[in-house]
Amino acid sequence: MNGHTWLAFAGIAVAVSLLPGPAVFAVVSTALRGGFRASLAANAGVLLGDAAFVSAAALGLGALLVASHGVFIAVKWAGVAYLAYLGIRVFLEGGSAFSVEAAGAGRRAFRFGLATQLSNPKVILFFGALLPQFVDPARPAAVQFVLLGVTFIVSDALVFAAYGTLAHRARVFFKSPRAARATARVTGVAMLGAAARLAAER
Helix, strand or coil: CCHHHHHHHHHHHHHHHCHHHHHHHHHHHHHHHHHHHHHHHHHHHHHHHHHHHHHHCCHHHHHHHHHHHHHHHHHHHHHHHHHHHHHHHHHHHHHCCCCCCCCCHHHHHHHHHHHHHHCHHHHHHHHHHHHHCCCCCCCCCCHHHHHHHHHHHHHEEEEHHHHHHHHHHHHHHHHHHHHHHHHHHHHHHHHHHHHHHHHHHH
C-alpha cells in the first residue's frame, strides 16, 4: 500500500466516522448526561468494538456472513433485538443512566458503547468489503490490515471525542431533570430507529 492509497482510505474513514449512527448517538447522549469523561468511556467501548470487527474482517468472517445467509440473518436479528433493548432501556431510564454522581458510570458507559457497536453486524460487512480494496496483494496483507484498522480506529477516536466535546459544552442546557429525560428519550427513539432501519435492510 502506497501513501496515496493510505490517504484515500484515511479520507473515507473520517467521512464514515462523521456520519451519525448508533455509535455517535451513544457517545453524544453519554456526554450530555454524564459529561466528557463519561463520553470517553463510551468512546473506548466503541473503539474496542471497532477493533473486534477489524480483526474479524481480517480473518474473513465478513465474507462468511455474506456467504452464509442463515448465519447473517441470525446475527442481524440478534443485533436488531439488542439495539432495540438498548433503546428501550435508555428511554425508560430517563436522565439517570450516566449521571456524574452515579457509581460506576464510566464502566456502564464503556459497556454501553461496546454493546452499541457490537450489536450492528453491518459494520463487519462494511469492514470486510472496504478494507480488502486497499490491500496490495504484492505486500504482506496482515501488516496492511493492521495499518488500515488502526487508521479507522484513530479516526473514530478523534471524531467521537470531538462529538463528545461539543455535547459536553452543550450540557449546560440539559442539566434540568426535564431536559435529561428528554435527551434520554430522544436517544432511545434514535436507537430504536437504528434497530428498525437495520431490520428493514436486506
